[in-house]
Amino acid sequence: DQPCHFRDYLLEKILGKSDDDDWENDTDSIHYKATNCLLKFFTNFDAETIPPPSTSPDVMKNIEDPRYKDEISPDFTQQVEYVRTKIFEKCEPKRGYAPGSLVNGMQLAGMLQMYVDALNSPEGIPEVGSTW
Numbered sequence: 001d002q003p004c005h006f007r008d009y010l011l012e013k014i015l016g017k018s019d020d021d022d023w024e025n026d027t028d029s030i031h032y033k034a035t036n037c038l039l040k041f042f043t044n045f046d047a048e049t050i051p052p053p054s055t056s057p058d059v060m061k062n063i064e065d066p067r068y069k070d071e072i073s074p075d076f077t078q079q080v081e082y083v084r085t086k087i088f089e090k091c092e093p094k095r096g097y098a099p100g101s102l103v104n105g106m107q108l109a110g111m112l113q114m115y116v117d118a119l120n121s122p123e124g125i126p127e128v129g130s131t132w
Contacts (some may be wrong), residue, residue, distance in 0.1 A: 014036045054068075056071060
């Protein structure tokens with residue numbers, strides 16, 4: 001039995017969407033609305049399996065401690081690097097407001113804070129232009 005792809009699993013098993021299903025006819029249902037929102041904002045997604053870093057509870061509790069570095073599973077390290085490479089191949093850096101510029105970490109943090117503040121304000125609706 002072949003394992004199914006994550007996208008198929010999510011769509012069919014979790015969201016209940018399949019070609020022979022008529023859930024799309026019930027446009028007022030929460031299920032329909034939630035599924036459509038997810039698929040609208042995440043049109044292209046994928047997943048990879050990453051093995052656990054270790055079976056040792058001590059390593060797991062102290063995974064950032066350099067003393068445990070040699071006890072972290074090589075399979076974990078290799079798969080994390082694979083996923084990291086895959087992400088960077090598919091993603092582009094966020095373009096800045098000025099032509100040719102890129103958003104750095106501080107700018108991104110500031111932009112996100114402006115969005116959060118606007119969303120938390122009763123009369124506020126975040127506007128991309130105002131976050132730069």
